Amino acid sequence: MSLPEVQAMQVAAVSKLVSGDDxxxxxxxxxxxxxxxxxxxxxxxxxKMRRRVFTYExxxxxxxxxxxxxxxxxxVDEVLSTGDAIDVLLAFNQEGVDEHFHALRExxxxxxxxxxxxxxxxxxxxxxxxxxxxxxxxxAVELGSPKSKNVAALGALAAAIGMPAANIxxxxxxxxxxxxxxxxxxxxxxxxxxxxxxxxxxxxxxPELKSGDADRVVGHLMTGNDAVVLGAIAAGCxxxxxxxxxxxxxxxxALARELPRVRGTFVQAEDEIAALGLALGASYSGVKxxxxxxxxxxxxMAEELGLSTAAExxxxxxxxxxxxxxxxxPTKNEQGDLNAMVFSGHGDAPRIVLAATTPGTAxxxxxxxxNLAERLQMPVIVAxxxxxxxxWGIVDPAAVSGFRTENRKVWKPEPxxxxxxxxxxxxxxxxxxxxxxxxxxxxxxxxxHDETGxxxxxxxxxxxxxxxxYRKLETVANEGDRYVEWWGTxxxxxxxxxxxxARGPALxxxxxxxxxxxxxxxxxxxxxxxxxRGKFIRAVEAAGEVFVVEVNxxxxxxxxxxxxxxxxxxxxxxxxxxxxxALEVAARLEKVIR
Amino acid sequence: xxxxxxxPLTAKDYKTELHPIWCPGCGDFGVLNxxxxxxxxKQVAPENLVMVSGIGCSSxxxxxxxxxxxxxxxxxxxxxxxxVKEARPELEVIAVGGDGDFFAIGxxxxxxxxxxxxxxxxxxMDNEIYGLTKGQASPTSRLQLVTGSTPYExxxxxxxPIALSIVAGATFVARGYSGKPKELAELIIQGLDHxxxxxxxxxxxxxxxxxxxxxxxxxxxxxxxxHNPKDKAAAIKLAIEGNGFECGIFYKEERPTLEQGIxxxxxxxxxxxxxxxxxxxxxxLKVAREDSVLVxx
Numbered sequence: 060m061s062l063p064e065v066q067a068m069q070v071a072a073v074s075k076l077v078s079g080d081d082x083x084x085x086x087x088x089x090x091x092x093x094x095x096x097x098x099x100x101x102x103x104x105x106x107k108m109r110r111r112v113f114t115y116e117x118x119x120x121x122x123x124x125x126x127x128x129x130x131x132x133x134x135v136d137e138v139l140s141t142g143d144a145i146d147v148l149l150a151f152n153q154e155g156v157d158e159h160f161h162a163l164r165e166x167x168x169x170x171x172x173x174x175x176x177x178x179x180x181x182x183x184x185x186x187x188x189x190x191x192x193x194x195x196x197x198x199a200v201e202l203g204s205p206k207s208k209n210v211a212a213l214g215a216l217a218a219a220i221g222m223p224a225a226n227i228x229x230x231x232x233x234x235x236x237x238x239x240x241x242x243x244x245x246x247x248x249x250x251x252x253x254x255x256x257x258x259x260x261x262x263x264x265x266p267e268l269k270s271g272d273a274d275r276v277v278g279h280l281m282t283g284n285d286a287v288v289l290g291a292i293a294a295g296c297x298x299x300x301x302x303x304x305x306x307x308x309x310x311x312x313a314l315a316r317e318l319p320r321v322r323g324t325f326v327q328a329e330d331e332i333a334a335l336g337l338a339l340g341a342s343y344s345g346v347k348x349x350x351x352x353x354x355x356x357x358x359x360m361a362e363e364l365g366l367s368t369a370a371e372x373x374x375x376x377x378x379x380x381x382x383x384x385x386x387x388x389p390t391k392n393e394q395g396d397l398n399a400m401v402f403s404g405h406g407d408a409p410r411i412v413l414a415a416t417t418p419g420t421a422x423x424x425x426x427x428x429x430n431l432a433e434r435l436q437m438p439v440i441v442a443x444x445x446x447x448x449x450x451w452g453i454v455d456p457a458a459v460s461g462f463r464t465e466n467r468k469v470w471k472p473e474p475x476x477x478x479x480x481x482x483x484x485x486x487x488x489x490x491x492x493x494x495x496x497x498x499x500x501x502x503x504x505x506x507x508h509d510e511t512g513x514x515x516x517x518x519x520x521x522x523x524x525x526x527x528x529y530r531k532l533e534t535v536a537n538e539g540d541r542y543v544e545w546w547g548t549x550x551x552x553x554x555x556x557x558x559x560x561a562r563g564p565a566l567x568x569x570x571x572x573x574x575x576x577x578x579x580x581x582x583x584x585x586x587x588x589x590x591x592r593g594k595f596i597r598a599v600e601a602a603g604e605v606f607v608v609e610v611n612x613x614x615x616x617x618x619x620x621x622x623x624x625x626x627x628x629x630x631x632x633x634x635x636x637x638x639x640x641a642l643e644v645a646a647r648l649e650k651v652i653r
Numbered sequence: 654x655x656x657x658x659x660x661p662l663t664a665k666d667y668k669t670e671l672h673p674i675w676c677p678g679c680g681d682f683g684v685l686n687x688x689x690x691x692x693x694x695k696q697v698a699p700e701n702l703v704m705v706s707g708i709g710c711s712s713x714x715x716x717x718x719x720x721x722x723x724x725x726x727x728x729x730x731x732x733x734x735x736x737v738k739e740a741r742p743e744l745e746v747i748a749v750g751g752d753g754d755f756f757a758i759g760x761x762x763x764x765x766x767x768x769x770x771x772x773x774x775x776x777x778m779d780n781e782i783y784g785l786t787k788g789q790a791s792p793t794s795r796l797q798l799v800t801g802s803t804p805y806e807x808x809x810x811x812x813x814p815i816a817l818s819i820v821a822g823a824t825f826v827a828r829g830y831s832g833k834p835k836e837l838a839e840l841i842i843q844g845l846d847h848x849x850x851x852x853x854x855x856x857x858x859x860x861x862x863x864x865x866x867x868x869x870x871x872x873x874x875x876x877x878x879x880h881n882p883k884d885k886a887a888a889i890k891l892a893i894e895g896n897g898f899e900c901g902i903f904y905k906e907e908r909p910t911l912e913q914g915i916x917x918x919x920x921x922x923x924x925x926x927x928x929x930x931x932x933x934x935x936x937x938l939k940v941a942r943e944d945s946v947l948v949x950x
Contacts, residue, residue: 099930233929236929237929279932279933279936280931280932281931281932281933282931285931285932285933286933288933288937289933289936289937289940292937292940292941293940293941293942293945294945295942295945295946295947297740297946297949298736298739298740300732300736313928313931313933313934316922316925316928316934317933317934317937319915319918319919319921319922319923319925320922320923320925320937320938321937321938321941322919322923322949324739324740324915324919325915325918326735326736326739326915328732329732329761329762329765330761332729332732332761333729333731333732333761333762333765334732336725336729336731336732336733336735336736337732337733337735337736337739338736339725339733339736340705340723340732340733340734340735340736340737340738340740341736341737341739341740342736342740343723343733343736343737344703344736344737344740344741344744344948345740345741345947345948346740346741346946346947346948346949347946347947348736348740362726363725363726363729365726366725366726370723370725433947454932459936459939459940460939462940464942464944464945466945466947467947469947492721493947493948494700494701494703494721494737494741494744495700495701495741495743495744496700497698497700498700499700499721500699500700500719500720500721500722501721501722502715502716502721502722502723502724503722503723503724504724505708505724505725505726506724513671513716514713514716
């Protein structure tokens with residue numbers, strides 16, 4: 060290629076990058092090289108620019124060593140998925156270059172640590188790309204801050220794509236503030252030196268990366284797990300017990316820190332059985348309670364979930380799913396626990412299963428979960444998954460200031476009327492006495508019982524209590540439409556249903572197909588069980604074709620839907636430990652739709 | 654603890670209308686009787702008492718006591734009781750169950766309750782057998798016992814509940830006998846008075862599947878008068894060298910309770926700065942509304 064040709068290609072690449080408003084950045088390196096910190100700085104910078112982000116990180120299960128990477132996709136408006144081909148790769152080492160080169164789009168930027176070699180000519184990847192070797196490690200060492208290799212990389216990146224210096228410097232100051240002024244200064248020095256190093260090599264002109272409108276609401280930046288924590292505290296949760304497990308541990312750590320700040324109680328349990336037991340004991344006594352876990356821990360909780368149902372004690376269980384079965388792939392993504400969340404345990408034990416779709420809805424869904432648990436006095440499970448738990452996103456300030464909370468119906472003494480804890484009622488809910496209330500003494504029972512709570516095994520009473528417990532599900536199913544998000548035409552010929560983190564790529568795929576004139580729409584229920592009635596189920600019945608998009612092997616929500624409607628349903632599922640991309644979903648849809 | 658000064662409650666006031674399901678002659682009647690007496694002696698307000706149990710014959714006890722109760726699942730009385738106590742420290746909490754509950758399926762919880770030291774009185778009715786399932790060896794059954802599950806004699810060494818509890822960190826460890834309800838009531842009173850995790854193993858024989866009343870009656874005796882319950886090494890020695898029939902307080906120490914520990918943590922947290930890693934931490938105090946809290950912990 061002649062020099063003018065190369066320059067023309069570079070100009071085209073950069074202009075596409077910054078005008079296209081859709082930038083996909085990937086940072087790759089060895090665990091311990093600051094990949095995750097670099098990603099955090101990057102997204103704080105973009106947040107300051109009032110842009111939206113979608114992050115995705117993968118790391119090895121081992122604590123030290125191993126390859127990890129962090130991807131940030133940014134747009135001015137909401138970002139729905141990780142995106143397809145990469146625009147800019149920041150490679151901290153040779154493995155970073157070699158492992159990810161294939162993911163770059165044609166004309167992408169490869170910003171790599173100078174001692175690394177460019178990919179081999181025959182390596183699969185773009186035919187043309189802009190190679191930017193920057194001596195990241197060397198710069199960091201020279202400037203007396205050897206750990207700042209990642210910041211050097213960001214300096215080059217900021218220079219290459221035109222991120223305002225003020226924004227990235229502010230982000231760096233924030234991230235390193237805890238380590239003291241000296242560390243902040245050192246990092247800023249490295250950042251500026253790397254920016255200069257980029258400026259000194261021949262490069263295409265750099266227009267400024269667009270910021271969001273100055274008057275737009277910035278929103279609160281947090282991870283999905285953080286949003287669960289905030290939602291729980293907003294809903295009135297003042298007791299948490301948990302046992303560490305990936306990827307739910309950040310919820311445990313955040314609540315260990317935050318709950319006592321609001322006079323709440325945190326207990327680290329000896330196992331997940333104890334965790335749910337502690338939460339049930341606290342809730343029995345009247346304090347709203349929660350536990351959070353992942354698949355293996357959730358399996359251990361099965362028996363006590365049934366106790367929550369039978370004894371009618373509200374509790375919220377967050378299940379941050381990861382790839383199963385058994386230990387499975389603890390640091391990989393999957394939505395494979397739906398069947399367990401709906402059906403785990405013995406007997407007919409109704410519970411409610413909600414699924415968050417974004418960090419923003421993780422806040423709302425957690426508040427909803429507490430409200431339902433309180434109102435209906437039963438267990439509510441909040442389904443998260445690894446990618447959603449870990450990814451950063453925006454929580455709408457209106458949601459944070461405008462939420463509504465509910466408390467359980469508490470028994471009030473009536474003269475001459477003996478208290479019946481499990482009094483049969485139309486909606487299955489009976490007022491509960493809390494310890495300390497005189498005259499309300501009763502025994503909460505896991506054994507089948509009569510209305511007073513006394514053990515009772517008559518056929519009639521067992522039937523009545525079963526009906527009582529299941530009537531609560533009727534209430535939720537009938538108001539189910541309030542938990543469904545829609546996009547596209549009202550009665551579409553092709554209806555896509557997606558839940559949890561699959562919502563983003565599915566929605567993006569649907570939008571792409573709709574843009575091409577295909578008659579398609581999407582429904583995203585945050586209530587998975589009971590399956591929402593009303594508009595949702597009518598749309599499923601009426602559509603020409605129905606597709607369910609989810610990340611698990613057997614198509615578990617498709618299975619649940621088939622129990623509700625007598626019609627064929629296409630399952631678009633996969634279980635490879637990764638999230639769906641919009642491209643994948645669109646391709647799978649098109650195989651059927653044509 | 655609130656008390657009713659005007660009308661002193663008697664043991665009868667702590668009974669309920671439900672009649673125990675236990676076999677006539679079951680040791681658990683004696684334990685229940687002693688518990689009613691102890692509660693009357695302490696004038697515990699029934700509405701401020703919570704009894705949490707597991708599953709088994711003895712775990713039915715909450716139904717026979719005028720109090721709030723939670724009859725849970727097999728083995729999990731201690732975590733659930735701890736949840737009650739830590740959420741509402743002002744409540745009096747008793748955990749009850751049998752040897753299967755606390756030393757088999759729920760064994761994993763007992764040492765953790767012991768080291769955390771919640772102010773809970775744990776009454777273990779030990780009959781050395783699985784009675785509700787009609788007579789299989791339990792973790793406290795003695796070697797060579799022939800039962801439904803050990804037709805060729807039991808070969809598993811029994812658990813030593815007293816030594817185990819002391820080593821795990823329980824701050825009050827005692828043994829009583831259902832056949833001596835007056836002395837047992839006294840031990841329960843002391844267990845309730847104790848600020849911390851009190852383990853009270855009660856020999857409570859099963860008349861139907863493992864009737865050891867005669868041996869127990871003959872064997873039961875008080876701990877040596879000169880034993881100092883503050884002497885941990887001596888307490889463990891007594892527990893290890895005894896034959897399981899010594900009754901009295903083996904061990905007692907004062908240590909901060911879990912409630913005190915959690916109150917300490919809350920003190921340290923009040924005014925703690927938000928964590929700048931996430932916007933969440935900044936917002937926590939803003940979203941923590943009083944009206945969304947049902948009962949303040």
